[in-house]
Amino acid sequence: MRTRPRLYVSYSSEMALLPTWTQKIAALAFLAFLVIVPFGVIPGLGFLSDNDWLKLLSRVAIFAIGALGLHILSGLAGQVSLGQAFFVGIGAYTAAVLGGEVGKSTWGLGLPIWIWLPAAGIVAALVGALIAPTAVRVRGIYLAIVTLGLVFFGEWIFRSTPFITGGAQAGREFPSLQFRFWKEEVPFLDFTTDGSWFGISVTSEAKTYLLLLIFVIMAVIITKNIQRTRTGRAFMAIRDRDIAAEVMGVAEAKNKLIAFALSSGFAGLTGAILGAFVGRLVPEGFSLFMSIQFVAILLIGGIGTVSGALLGSAFVILLPRIVQDFTGFLASVAESGSGFFSWFAGIFVSTGIDDPGIVSTLPGTSPGLNIGQFNLFLYGLLLIGFLIFEPLGLYGIWIRVRNYWKSWPFTY
Amino acid sequence: MTTRRTTLQFDSATEHGDYDHLLEFSDVSLAFKGIKALDGVGFHVDDGELFAIIGPNGAGKTSIFNCLNGLYKPQEGSIRWKDEDILGTRSDRIADLGIARTFQNIELFAHMTVLENITLGRHVRTKTSWWDGALWIGPAKKEELANRAVVEDIIDFLEIARWRKYPVAMLPYGIQKRVELGRALAMEPELLLLDEPVAGMNLEETEDMARFILDIREELGIAMILVEHDMGLVMDIADRVMVIDFGERIAVGPPEEVQNDPNVIKAYLGEEMDL
Numbered sequence: 001m002r003t004r005p006r007l008y009v010s011y012s013s014e015m016a017l018l019p020t021w022t023q024k025i026a027a028l029a030f031l032a033f034l035v036i037v038p039f040g041v042i043p044g045l046g047f048l049s050d051n052d053w054l055k056l057l058s059r060v061a062i063f064a065i066g067a068l069g070l071h072i073l074s075g076l077a078g079q080v081s082l083g084q085a086f087f088v089g090i091g092a093y094t095a096a097v098l099g100g101e102v103g104k105s106t107w108g109l110g111l112p113i114w115i116w117l118p119a120a121g122i123v124a125a126l127v128g129a130l131i132a133p134t135a136v137r138v139r140g141i142y143l144a145i146v147t148l149g150l151v152f153f154g155e156w157i158f159r160s161t162p163f164i165t166g167g168a169q170a171g172r173e174f175p176s177l178q179f180r181f182w183k184e185e186v187p188f189l190d191f192t193t194d195g196s197w198f199g200i201s202v203t204s205e206a207k208t209y210l211l212l213l214i215f216v217i218m219a220v221i222i223t224k225n226i227q228r229t230r231t232g233r234a235f236m237a238i239r240d241r242d243i244a245a246e247v248m249g250v251a252e253a254k255n256k257l258i259a260f261a262l263s264s265g266f267a268g269l270t271g272a273i274l275g276a277f278v279g280r281l282v283p284e285g286f287s288l289f290m291s292i293q294f295v296a297i298l299l300i301g302g303i304g305t306v307s308g309a310l311l312g313s314a315f316v317i318l319l320p321r322i323v324q325d326f327t328g329f330l331a332s333v334a335e336s337g338s339g340f341f342s343w344f345a346g347i348f349v350s351t352g353i354d355d356p357g358i359v360s361t362l363p364g365t366s367p368g369l370n371i372g373q374f375n376l377f378l379y380g381l382l383l384i385g386f387l388i389f390e391p392l393g394l395y396g397i398w399i400r401v402r403n404y405w406k407s408w409p410f411t412y
Numbered sequence: 413m414t415t416r417r418t419t420l421q422f423d424s425a426t427e428h429g430d431y432d433h434l435l436e437f438s439d440v441s442l443a444f445k446g447i448k449a450l451d452g453v454g455f456h457v458d459d460g461e462l463f464a465i466i467g468p469n470g471a472g473k474t475s476i477f478n479c480l481n482g483l484y485k486p487q488e489g490s491i492r493w494k495d496e497d498i499l500g501t502r503s504d505r506i507a508d509l510g511i512a513r514t515f516q517n518i519e520l521f522a523h524m525t526v527l528e529n530i531t532l533g534r535h536v537r538t539k540t541s542w543w544d545g546a547l548w549i550g551p552a553k554k555e556e557l558a559n560r561a562v563v564e565d566i567i568d569f570l571e572i573a574r575w576r577k578y579p580v581a582m583l584p585y586g587i588q589k590r591v592e593l594g595r596a597l598a599m600e601p602e603l604l605l606l607d608e609p610v611a612g613m614n615l616e617e618t619e620d621m622a623r624f625i626l627d628i629r630e631e632l633g634i635a636m637i638l639v640e641h642d643m644g645l646v647m648d649i650a651d652r653v654m655v656i657d658f659g660e661r662i663a664v665g666p667p668e669e670v671q672n673d674p675n676v677i678k679a680y681l682g683e684e685m686d687l
Contacts (some may be wrong), residue, residue, distance in 0.1 A: 011560040229545030240521035249507030249536035
């Protein structure tokens with residue numbers, strides 16, 4: 001037994017992803033928590049194993065992959081991009097053409113997942129690399145505009161190629177999360193049907209969630225590794241001082257191109273998985289709103305950190321659901337109870353045509369915003385709030401809370 | 413490379429090859445839309461030499477560095493590195509050849525730590541690609557560990573161990589200057605361009621920096637070009653000095669010779685007039 005177990009004795013242990021035992025144990029505990037979520041055995045959080053919550057968590061995982069991609073491009077290399085939705089679309093339709101079945105008017109090769117999933121990433125990365133030489137010539141807000149153009153261009157292309165995308169408002173079927181060796185009838189791993197693993201019955205939603213969890217962990221490890229090695233340092237150098245980086249031997253155009261390709265590749269994977277997860281997507285889905293969602297994930301979570309990208313994904317995807325549940329709760333309080341709380345809830349929620357309130361739980365015309373509008377409103381408010389008050393996002397808040405408790409009861 | 417050494421030394425030790433001069437800068441003229449920044453300036457630097465460039469503000473000293481780094485492209489003249497023309501070569505390729513630089517106004521990567529900043533200097537001495545790094549296997553891991561050993565030697569050499577993990581933006585000015593020198597050293601250069609390394613420093617910091625510069629010459633044998641306004645420092649440590657004024661070379665030679673050159677005195681103190 002070493003007398004000082006916390007002393008670093010080699011560079012490799014000090015440069016590890018989780019250098020301290022506290023971090024190792026915390027990461028392992030969190031991972032164990034995520035793994036047992038779908039089995040509903042966590043006291044107080046059993047509702048997370050409901051299928052609709054598991055679907056939401058899976059969506060968080062899917063968006064986290066794309067957000068990690070944007071983190072490489074914007075957070076590390078400092079290139080603002082609004083084009084993420086375009087690359088998500090490229091990945092989705094690559095997967096659809098390679099893995100999807102032939103429809104009435106759509107192409108599909110019906111290839112297995114181990115072809116269409118990597119191909120979606122690679123094709124999107126190649127398209128990214130193709131566009132990069134043009135995009136790296138401009139910086140800052142101008143790059144944002146160029147990539148914005150890309151989204152509109154992409155939407156137009158997707159709408160006008162019905163044999164690939166199924167056409168506007170119709171959409172097409174995507175391949176499903178089934179693992180086959182080739183085109184045989186019965187998949188050897190099927191994430192679309194309920195079944196049992198090691199004697200425990202798991203629903204298809206739980207299976208999908210666990211598969212996506214593995215994907216996200218892989219994406220996190222890859223991103224973290226890039227961040228701590230040569231290429232990641234080059235990205236950060238370009239972000240902080242591009243001319244100094246060049247003088248230090250960092251080839252600016254080449255590294256920006258790598259950042260673009262990596263980011264697009266991650267986005268492509270997101271698209272392929274999103275298609276497989278949802279089953280049917282319309283080309284209008286890959287719009288500016290999706291791009292802004294990715295940017296919002298980074299800004300709310302905390303730009304420049306992997307944890308920020310993950311926190312932001314969870315926040316941005318789960319927020320609408322939480323708002324919806326909370327509004328429903330307030331409505332029930334306002335209707336049933338009496339007293340101060342009920343009066344307070346009544347101000348917030350509109351429960352009838354002649355009941356004024358900020359948010360309405362009724363469908364159709366009634367005073368107040370509907371849930372969707374209120375979510376958009378909240379979304380914008382949060383973005384502005386974070387930009388002004390906490391530029392490091394949720395991650396920054398976490399750091400402050402952690403540092404407070406680290407030194408508690410002293411102030412510093 | 414993984415074992416610790418007592419003093420800093422580079423594997424690619426500078427050795428004199430088969431060339432006339434390490435660097436030959438001849439008849440270089442640089443103009444920005446009619447304003448001449450450099451007008452036929454020429455000099456050469458040999459292996460292990462400490463060459464200083466002095467001159468009043470706006471004389472073109474930093475322009476010379478920017479030409480060497482490939483940031484500016486002179487209209488006339490030639491820049492030869494070991495007998496090969498490097499004029500018009502891209503900045504990162506020039507860094508690859510072995511020319512490192514520090515900047516007059518600190519150009520560190522503000523959001524990176526001291527360690528990351530200095531390790532970035534290893535960029536030109538490492539070759540693994542992003543996919544090696546992404547998987548943290550074999551070559552990339554080995555290279556990172558070797559890098560770390562070199563970087564730690566440099567940190568020891570510059571006595572900045574206690575600031576190792578700080579983001580550079582938080583550090584005092586004098587330390588930032590040292591980190592910048594460390595970042596340049598990490599490139600294992602054969603020629604080091606120092607742009608006002610002691611500007612704005614107090615006497616103690618200046619003496620520290622002078623000691624580091626002399627150590628770099630003695631222990632590592634790296635040739636240096638020093639641009640500096642601190643005449644005391646330049647006259648004390650430089651082997652040869654070049655004086656420029658309004659983009660023109662007005663004197664070159666050993667410090668004591670240049671000091672007494674009438675043209676230099678005229679440039680710095682002005683001309684005596686009969687009143």
